[in-house]
Amino acid sequence: MPRWLWFPAALAAAFIILPLAAIVLRVDPATLPALVTSPSALEALWLSLRTATAGTALCILLGVPLATVLARTSFRGQGLIRSLVLLPLVLPPVVSGLALLYTFGRRGLLGQSLDLVGIQIPFTTLAVVIAQTFVALPFLVISLEGALRTSGTRYEAVAATLGARPTTVFRRVTLPLVAPGLLSGSVLAFARCLGEFGATITFAGNLPGVTSTMPLQVYLLRVDDPDAAVALSLVLVVVAIAVIGFARHGRAL
Amino acid sequence: MSALHLRAVIARRGIDVTLDVAAGETVAITGPNGAGKSSLLGVIAGLLRPDDGEVRLGDRVLDATPPHARGVALLAQDPLLFPHMSVLANVAFAPRARGVRRRQANELALRHLTEVGAETLAGRRPTEISGGQAQRVAVARALAADPELLLLDEPMASLDVDVRPALRQTLRTALADRTAIIVTHDAADARALADRVVVIEHGHIVEDGPTEQVLDDPQSGFAVRLVSGSIK
Numbered sequence: 001m002p003r004w005l006w007f008p009a010a011l012a013a014a015f016i017i018l019p020l021a022a023i024v025l026r027v028d029p030a031t032l033p034a035l036v037t038s039p040s041a042l043e044a045l046w047l048s049l050r051t052a053t054a055g056t057a058l059c060i061l062l063g064v065p066l067a068t069v070l071a072r073t074s075f076r077g078q079g080l081i082r083s084l085v086l087l088p089l090v091l092p093p094v095v096s097g098l099a100l101l102y103t104f105g106r107r108g109l110l111g112q113s114l115d116l117v118g119i120q121i122p123f124t125t126l127a128v129v130i131a132q133t134f135v136a137l138p139f140l141v142i143s144l145e146g147a148l149r150t151s152g153t154r155y156e157a158v159a160a161t162l163g164a165r166p167t168t169v170f171r172r173v174t175l176p177l178v179a180p181g182l183l184s185g186s187v188l189a190f191a192r193c194l195g196e197f198g199a200t201i202t203f204a205g206n207l208p209g210v211t212s213t214m215p216l217q218v219y220l221l222r223v224d225d226p227d228a229a230v231a232l233s234l235v236l237v238v239v240a241i242a243v244i245g246f247a248r249h250g251r252a253l
Numbered sequence: 254m255s256a257l258h259l260r261a262v263i264a265r266r267g268i269d270v271t272l273d274v275a276a277g278e279t280v281a282i283t284g285p286n287g288a289g290k291s292s293l294l295g296v297i298a299g300l301l302r303p304d305d306g307e308v309r310l311g312d313r314v315l316d317a318t319p320p321h322a323r324g325v326a327l328l329a330q331d332p333l334l335f336p337h338m339s340v341l342a343n344v345a346f347a348p349r350a351r352g353v354r355r356r357q358a359n360e361l362a363l364r365h366l367t368e369v370g371a372e373t374l375a376g377r378r379p380t381e382i383s384g385g386q387a388q389r390v391a392v393a394r395a396l397a398a399d400p401e402l403l404l405l406d407e408p409m410a411s412l413d414v415d416v417r418p419a420l421r422q423t424l425r426t427a428l429a430d431r432t433a434i435i436v437t438h439d440a441a442d443a444r445a446l447a448d449r450v451v452v453i454e455h456g457h458i459v460e461d462g463p464t465e466q467v468l469d470d471p472q473s474g475f476a477v478r479l480v481s482g483s484i485k
Contacts, residue, residue, distance in 0.1 A: 154331075157327075158333045161321075161398075163351050164321055164347075177337060
């Protein structure tokens, strides 16, 4: 390696670390406890934790079967399905939110039928969970499909010749073997749920206690009460650091 | 324990084999690499679909039967013990899968571990035992499935030469009155374990006879080389 690479490399590291330091330095330790434990902050934090947990659970429920089908079968159009499923990863979140609005909104693809039976999803807490699941699902599917491909089918074949039905093989061999991949995928999905902003504000709005999660609260407060916005941001930074540490431990990153 | 009738055609690989194994008989299949030996085991176990053919075990036609319902256990070159289970749980896997209660399954597993001389390893993890020990446990695990037919695909190929005789002895006891097919490149394995030797070259059976006859008076090119010791 040429020695001069050290210089741009250090620049790149500083580029990431400096803004994080800036927000940490902006925090006033004296007022921090009060700001983080204010009723509106706690309300947003509680809502964020609830929705992100529900979103992650939905990701696991939907993502495990999808990743397994993608990793263990081949069918016409599979490549296309995989590409489409991964799309929310690169789609601007606001576009995802708009897409969800035209799906579940009152005049949306499914929303019209839902409206007839009295179910309205947009601008509810459920909408927050749906938005989070939509953008986080690809993270889980990617990690898990990779883990499934790496672990291969040899153990599953042995289990089958030992008399285990496909469901038993899936439960007792396939899933335990990819448990680390599933765990790190879930952690990444949880982090993406927790940080969701664009799709949420488009599809679920910004109603305190109902759809106003931490990132939305930060955005809301940044002008009127910058100290509170910074305090909440610090909480999100700490959670993000914990997630990275956790995911790296499980070797997802 | 059941007799096997196999006919398998895999056009892409040029394989066309018809083979019968009597109930309780152990047949050694040998032949050069790529001759199609492992593919035949795959067809019998239901892991590989032939272009044409038939697999009959006893009076059951298995062609449409999924692997788990065939009563055919496969022991591969690698032990492939489930890494997330203890040795005991590995051996108890098959009984548990067919609905035996945990306690009884564990007792059964311990009996099979004792049978292969590995009962002291019961509490260990697969990563904590040697290759030879792992293959012993794999034998116990296959036996615990109580298979009507046992398939062994070069079970000793990945083991050190000095641990092979011990495993061979274990297999000799285990296969004594079982229907089994063992793929091997080792004349000593065939002599110790098999009643009959079948030589496959280029996807076809080129020699088939009682072990002594084939090994003492080999006719096919591969069998001559096998006996002369030029294949290891």
